[in-house]
Amino acid sequence: MLYFIPAWYQQNKWRESEQSWHTRRMHTEFDDTVKQVQMFYRNGMRDFKILLLSHTPNFRHFLHRQGVFHAPYWSCFDAIQEVERRKAAVFSFHNLSWPDNIEFVYTPFVVVAYLENVKYAEINFGEAGNPIEVSMYNAGSLSRRNIYDDRGFVSSTEVYDNGIIVYTDYLTEKGNIKLREYAATGRIEINEKSNTFLLSKDGGSERREFKQLTYDSMKDVIMEVMTANLEARDEDDVFCVAMHELNVQVMKEFVEKRKLILSFYGDRYRMRDHLDNKDMVKKAGYVVTDSEATTRYLLRDMDEELTKVIDISPYDSRMDFGISQQLTVQKILVPVDNLSEDRFITLMVQLANYIMTNENAMVHIFTRNAEYDLPDRLLARIAEILEAAGFDRRMVIPDQVEDDTAENEQEIEEEQVPVRFFVEQCVDELSVSRCIREQRIMVDMRHNPDLFLQINCISSAIPQIIRRETQYMQNMYNGFVVTDFEQIPAALEYFLDSLYNWNQAKVYSYDIAQRFTTKKLLGKWKDVMDSLEK
Missing domain, CATH: 3.40.50.2000 (Glycogen Phosphorylase B;)
Structure with missing residues (x-):
């Protein structure tokens, strides 16, 4: 099996870059992993699966935009939050519990809820028309933001004090708090009443307890869950890792234990800025770059010869002579x-x-x-x-x-x-x-x-x-x-x-x-x- 570990992150955080439908897209979603998945998905050359390390409650919509809706994937945060639903669900903000006398005002971009003529909430929608965020207000200041999963439940909730985020709770699909991440320190607290995560095994899953109830950062939680799931996989599996600062943190220790392909894409990860990770590149099973230029820069930054390196364009040519x-x-x-x-x-x-x-x-x-x-x-x-x-x-x-x-x-x-x-x-x-x-x-x-x-x-x-x-x-x-x-x-x-x-x-x-x-x-x-x- 070939596993793709993408670099689909929002500003170097363990979260997706989904945005409201009316917000101007400031960057392209296309990268090397998108094209690799598209090629293997459409041509069936080899069995593959996407290993997703980021919190992506709207991942089904991302796959749909890239034309690979049915591509198989495993989500680290689904394992952490013990989410077993797979299909997107129709969900309306009217189904939420609202106070009596709530009034909804429909603007061209969002729906604003007023309670006794005071702004109570604001509902934002994704490109497919599904609610993705409900922001709650107290005395005109943001107090809470609920992030909704496209499968029909609250995935996480952010709590604010005078408009400044204090912590984020990640929930199970039943609404129970799984863990809390503090914004100021990054410290993680696991709910002791729900201290298990899902471990994929033999086509099914089982529950395993977290080793600790507190962690220094989200990276440590992801490392533990990812490591446990990699141990359950075949030793002959191949992992194609998109070179990104967050991916390197998690996958660095596996370079000698697993067959790794490191994928370099443009300026996303330049070795001159990460010279302490040169050993990871040298020990990788293969290095794939997006162009001759990227290969040239990589070899120059490494300052030594790499024998197993090849450039494979993330874009294929399709003859269209234009107008x-x-x-x-x-x-x-x-x-x-x-x-x-x-x-x-x-x-x-x-x-x-x-x-x-x-x-x-x-x-x-x-x-x-x-x-x-x-x-x-x-x-x-x-x-x-x-x-x-x-x-x-x-x-x-x-x-x-x-x-x-x-x-x-x-x-x-x-x-x-x-x-x-x-x-x-x-x-x-x-x-x-x-x-x-x-x-x-x-x-x-x-x-x-x-x-x-x-x-x-x-x-x-x-x-x-x-x-x-x-x-x-x-x-x-x-x-x-x-x-x-x-x-x-x-x-x-x-x-x-x-x-x-x-x-x-x-x-x-x-x-x-x-x-x-x-x-x-x-x-x-x-x-x-x-x-x-x-």
Whole structure:
């Protein structure tokens, strides 16, 4: 059996990152484990199970969003809280015990409960319409917050004093307190009247007592429950651990006892910041990274050779040539996250130089940052840069028209400058894919190009202009390596002014994409598993 231990945590805490449906998603849920689970789930290459260490009362909804609703899993907090329900349940806040004369006010976002014209509670809902939180108020101050499980019961309750959290109680599905976590110290107290947890064994479960009634931290509780459950599993089982600070705390002692695959994903866990855990990496059965760049950084930080390391892309290529050829405009996608200020300025000026020679070209600034006012700030900054360089700022921000008389309208029409700069704000992978379908070319001048963007570029068969050659872009074939920013206009002209050159890059992109199909990625995973079994 292959077990996946994911890094699905909220800000380095042992809890999920579920949020209200109306709250803007500030980060993507996609990572290496999501893709690994999707591949094994959809292709049935090997039996697997997810081992979940975080408190995730809405995990069924997460699986549904990722298209793996029926993926098997074991939850550490289900074991701690002795939860045996498996299916999500229909649950209404009307079923709760409310005081007499309670009045519900339905706003576009939440439901607010008033008692004698004073705010009594606020009900928040998840994306599926299920209640996920009920916050209780006393004299206008938050006093308690109940966190609801999508299986139809209160999973935990947070107690506040003057709006400041004091402790969190984790409950059984019957509503009994299982343990209490104090916010100030992190200390854990086990309820002596309910001091057992579930131990999975031979397709069923049995109860085992906690060794102590008090623990210094939640990590110690998770360690005890996880260790007990790992002892009951086959010695030949393989564990794929997403490298994360919390996962390392729990799994470090098992590196010599179990067959471990360590999965590195981007900047989530850089060894230069955790040099004391180098031994764990050296002793692992195999190390899987998401790209050649991550492998290069890992080897540099380790400062020694690793023999069992391989890069397996968390994204597979799926040929979708997009609709850019059907559009009258030529959209240039330009990622700018983490681009230094001096390079940003130079890049904007060079792009402006090019679009002055191509009236069909449009610059689409790409960002994964979800800050609500970021598009306006980016456009304002670009307008300042171009104005300082002698360009008309109206190609970025059009003038506001106040006088609408016929004479002024005719005057404005004669002086009108078309807008040529736009912002694409894409947080999740689905919105990124939709955006890419309309792009004609990508210009990514950061030191490390975005991995998901590059996979989408070869899947959509569009050229790439980047600073160094990668496994997804071969110089002079499906794009150009450009280190001198002044060469960008010439590179854009090569692909956008000649349909022949653009089509040639399309053919090369298709050839490269064949190396990253699901079948090829699964083949790499098979090699890793075979190596561990031998």
